[in-house]
Amino acid sequence: MLSPIDGRQLTTLATASAGDVDRACASARAAFEDGRWSRLAPSARKVVLHRLADLVEKHAVDLAVLGVRDNGTEISMALKAEPGSAAQTFRYYAEALDKVYGEIAPTAANVLALVHREPVGVVGAIVPWNFPLMIGAWKIAPALAMGNSVVLKPAETASLTLLRLAELALEAGLPPGVFNVVTGPGCVTGEALALSPEVDVLVFTGSGATGRRLLQYSAQSNLKRCYLELGGKSPNIVFADAPDLSAAAKAAATAIFRNAGQVCVAGSRLLVEASVQAEFVSVLAETTQKMTVGNPLSLTTQIGAINSLPQLEGNLSFVTDAKNEGGTLVAGGARTLTETGGWYMEPTIVTGVQPDHRLFREEVFGPILAVTPFATEAEALRLANATDFGLAAGVWTANLSRAHRMIRGIRAGVVHVNTYGGADVTVPLAGTKQSGNGADKSLHALDKYCDLKTAWIQL
Numbered sequence: 001m002l003s004p005i006d007g008r009q010l011t012t013l014a015t016a017s018a019g020d021v022d023r024a025c026a027s028a029r030a031a032f033e034d035g036r037w038s039r040l041a042p043s044a045r046k047v048v049l050h051r052l053a054d055l056v057e058k059h060a061v062d063l064a065v066l067g068v069r070d071n072g073t074e075i076s077m078a079l080k081a082e083p084g085s086a087a088q089t090f091r092y093y094a095e096a097l098d099k100v101y102g103e104i105a106p107t108a109a110n111v112l113a114l115v116h117r118e119p120v121g122v123v124g125a126i127v128p129w130n131f132p133l134m135i136g137a138w139k140i141a142p143a144l145a146m147g148n149s150v151v152l153k154p155a156e157t158a159s160l161t162l163l164r165l166a167e168l169a170l171e172a173g174l175p176p177g178v179f180n181v182v183t184g185p186g187c188v189t190g191e192a193l194a195l196s197p198e199v200d201v202l203v204f205t206g207s208g209a210t211g212r213r214l215l216q217y218s219a220q221s222n223l224k225r226c227y228l229e230l231g232g233k234s235p236n237i238v239f240a241d242a243p244d245l246s247a248a249a250k251a252a253a254t255a256i257f258r259n260a261g262q263v264c265v266a267g268s269r270l271l272v273e274a275s276v277q278a279e280f281v282s283v284l285a286e287t288t289q290k291m292t293v294g295n296p297l298s299l300t301t302q303i304g305a306i307n308s309l310p311q312l313e314g315n316l317s318f319v320t321d322a323k324n325e326g327g328t329l330v331a332g333g334a335r336t337l338t339e340t341g342g343w344y345m346e347p348t349i350v351t352g353v354q355p356d357h358r359l360f361r362e363e364v365f366g367p368i369l370a371v372t373p374f375a376t377e378a379e380a381l382r383l384a385n386a387t388d389f390g391l392a393a394g395v396w397t398a399n400l401s402r403a404h405r406m407i408r409g410i411r412a413g414v415v416h417v418n419t420y421g422g423a424d425v426t427v428p429l430a431g432t433k434q435s436g437n438g439a440d441k442s443l444h445a446l447d448k449y450c451d452l453k454t455a456w457i458q459l
Contacts (some may be wrong), residue, residue, distance in 0.1 A: 001013055001070075001156075001157070001159075002308075003070070003072075003342070004071065004072035004305035005068075005069060005072060005295060005296060005297065005305055006340055007309075007340075007341035007342050007343065008341065010070065013156065013159055013183045015183070015184040015185065015189070016182040016183055016189045016192075017184075017188065017192075020182060020184075020189075021151070021192035021193050022192065022196065022198075024151045024180040024181075024182050025122060025151055025180075025199060026198060027177040027180055028122045028149035028150065028151050028177060029121070029122050029198045030177060031176070031177030031178045032119070032122055032148065036177070036178065037147060037174070037175050038147040039147070040147070042097050042098035043098060045097055045144070045145065045147065046095070046097055047173070048172055048173045048174055049090050049093065049094035049097075049141065049144065049145065049172075050090070050091060050094045052168060052169055053086075053087040054087075054172075055168040055171060055172055056086050056090065056165070056168060057083065057087045059164075059168065060079065060083035060087070061079070062164075063083040063133065063164060063165075064078045064082055065297065066160050066164060067082050067132065067133060067158070067160065067161040068304070069160075069297070070129075070157070070158045070159070070160045070161065071129050071130065071132065071157065072296050072304045072306065072307055072343070073131070073259050073296055073304050074259065074296045074303065074304035075296055075297050075299060075301070076299055076301070076302075077258060077259060077304075078296075081134050081259075082132075082134055085131075086133045086134055086136070086137035086165075089134075089137040089425050089441075092141070092425045093141040093144075094141075096142075096145060096443055096446065100146075100446060100450075101117075102114060102115050102117055109459075111456065111457065111458060112457040113454065113456050113457070114454070114455040114457070115452055115453070115454055116452070116454075116455065117450045117451070117452060117453075118147075118451050118453055119146045119147035119148045119449065119450060119451075120148055120200045120201050120225075121148060121149070122149050122150075122199050122200050122201075123143040123148045123150045123151070123199070123200065123202075123203065123449060124150075124151050124152075124193045124194065124199040124224075125143070125150060125151070125153070125202075125204075126186070126190050126193065126194075126202070126203070126204045126205075127139065127152065127153075127154055127162070127204075127205055127206075128155050128158075128205050128264075129155035129157045129158035129307050130259060130262040130263060130264070130307070131259075131263075132154055132155060132159070132161055132162055133161045133165065135205050136154070136161075136162050136165065138429075139152075139203045139205075139440065140165075142445045142446050142448070142449050143203075143449045144178070144179065145446070145449075146446060146450045148201075148449055149177065149180075150178070150179050150180065151180045151181075151199065152166075152179070152181045152182070153181075153183070153184070153189050154183060157307055157308055159181075163181055165181075166179055166181045191213075191217065194213075194214045194221070195217045195221045196221065197221055197222040199222075200222075200224055201226075201448060201449065202214060202218065202224050202225070202226045202227070203227045203228075203438070204226065204228050205228075205229040205264070206230065206231075207231065208230045208231065208434055211228040211230045211436065214226050214228065215228075227436070227437060228436040228438070229429070229431055229438075229440060230431060230435050230436040231264045231363045231365070231391065231435060232264060232265060232266075232268075232363065232389040232391030232392055233268055233361065233362070233363050233387045234265055234266060234267050234268060234389070234391055234393055234394070235267070235270075235271050235383065235384040235394070235410070236252055236255055236256075236267030236269065236270050236393070236394040237271045237272075237374075237380050237393065237394060237395050238252070238270070238272045238273065238276070238396045239377075239380070239395075239396060239399070239402065240273040240276045241397055241398045241399055242396035242418070243398045243418060245276060245280055246283055248280070248396045249284040249287055250283075250287050251394075251419065251420050252267060252270055252284055252394075252420070253287045253291065253347070254420070255267030255394065255420040256268055256270075256347075256367065256368075257291060257302070257303050257347045258303075258421075259304065260304055260366060261315075261347075261365065261366045261367035261368060262306070262307060262365050264391060265391055265392035265429075266365075267369075268363070268364060268370060269353075269369075269370050269372065269383075270284075270369055270370065270371045270372070271374055271380055272372075272373060272374070273373070277351075277371075277373045281330060281349070281351060281371060284349065288347045288349060291347055293337065293344055293346065293347070295340070295342075303347055303367060305342050305343050305344055306343040306344065306366065307343070308343065309343055311343070311365065312345060312366075314364075314366070315364060315365075315366030315368060316335065316345070318362075318366070319350070319368065321358045321359065322350045322358070322368075322370070325357045325358065325359075326352060326354070326357075327352050327359065327370075328350065328351045328352045329348070329349075329350055330349040330350065330351050330371075331347065331348060332345070332346030332348030332349065332367070333346060333348045333350075334346050347367045348367055348368040348369065349369045350368065350370055350371065352371070352372075353370040353371060353372050355372070355383065355386050360386075360387075361387065361388075377405070377406075380406075384406075384409075384410050385409075385411050387433075388434040389433060389434055390411045390412045390413065390431060390432030390434075390435045391412060391413055391414070391429075391431045391435035392413065392414040392415070392416070393410045393412040393414070393415045393416065394415070394416040394417075394420040395407070395410075395416070395418075396417075396418055403417050411433060412432060413429060413430040413431050413432055413435065414430075425441045425442065426441075427441060428441050428442040428444045430444075
């Protein structure tokens with residue numbers, strides 16, 4: 001396993017075979033069936049999840065550094081986005097779990113109809129390399145809160161923080177067998193998990209191609225429910241009447257370049273009103289040139305490493321194609337800091353990107369911003385929706401009516417207005433179109449991890 005910081009070997013990881021995955025799933029099933037966690041009183045589950053949050057906070061620096069060495073996220077961001085966010089998520093669902101009630105249906109006087117909410121059983125979770133602890137917590141915490149057992153497969157290039165989380169979960173008092181982690185490549189470990197008849201629900205964050213395979217595996221096995229978050233090509237729309245164009249430009253840079261663009265909700269398509277495009281791009285380019293690309297363990301670094309060499313090479317191919325298709329390179333566009341041995345890329349801005357260009361249509365998952373002008377609100381909305389994805393969006397305008405029209409018109413799970421990013425665990429992250437289905441975060445996420453059971457009682 002190589003570190004993106006310097007390209008050197010960081011550690012080694014076990015590659016779980018299909019048999020290893022079967023044993024992990026059997027362990028999770030046995031733990032669920034004997035009730036060591038699933039039949040524990042909600043108040044007792046709450047105590048354990050709060051203890052786990054405490055331990056994540058206690059070891060926050062260690063977890064953040066471990067993750068940065070693993071995946072290249074800048075440490076200033078990782079501290080908040082990884083252990084900070086994970087601890088908050090475990091606390092949120094710890095407090096929520098004993099506030100989920102059943103129902104009494106309106107019936108005739110001689111019938112009592114009850115609707116129970118029960119844990120689904122065994123949850124399989126496959127999480128990506130960009131924010132493994134944060135995204136892992138989004139799936140693990142509500143699943144455990146509802147009384148399920150979990151088998152987790154981290155990305156093979158970012159497994160270390162989730163292995164450490166499993167140790168902390170045992171220390172917090174989670175019974176053995178309830179939370180299991182299996183490491184290895186998706187083509188072996190992930191496939192075995194998705195095909196396992198012991199898994200009742202599968203949750204995944206990653207690429208659309210992998211999401212499609214998981215749906216196929218579900219059909220080939222036990223028709224397990226699959227909830228998929230498949231990334232995006234999110235528009236960040238700037239109108240000429242934005243309250244502060246300079247602030248919007250700085251936010252647009254952060255929206256695409258934080259974590260080297262390796263963010264599922266990254267504002268990767270900048271749609272800017274033509275009358276202010278030149279001014280806006282000038283401020284944006286100036287802001288970008290001041291951003292520091294460097295060792296992600298440095299507190300002064302604003303843009304960290306690319307997760308892997310193949311990812312970096314893929315990013316650079318987008319730049320080549322963008323120029324060949326008629327785009328204009330305004331900033332960046334090349335690999336940098338090669339002397340470190342690590343994988344770094346300059347923050348890149350390309351103007352003149354048209355809707356039929358590859359850079360407009362496909363998710364890069366790297367620090368590359370596509371800029372496209374628009375003339376009217378209707379054109380902005382058309383361009384915003386001219387993608388197969390629908391995960392996030394941003395709108396910058398001082399016109400309240402326009403803001404609400406855009407919120408209604410944009411097909412995306414999250415629409416930011418006069419900001420970009422920052423939505424916390426209290427609200428759902430739910431994709432539309434080919435960005436997936438189901439929701440992470442908020443109370444709505446609990447629905448994925450419970451079954452409804454009706455009791456129809458003749459009195």
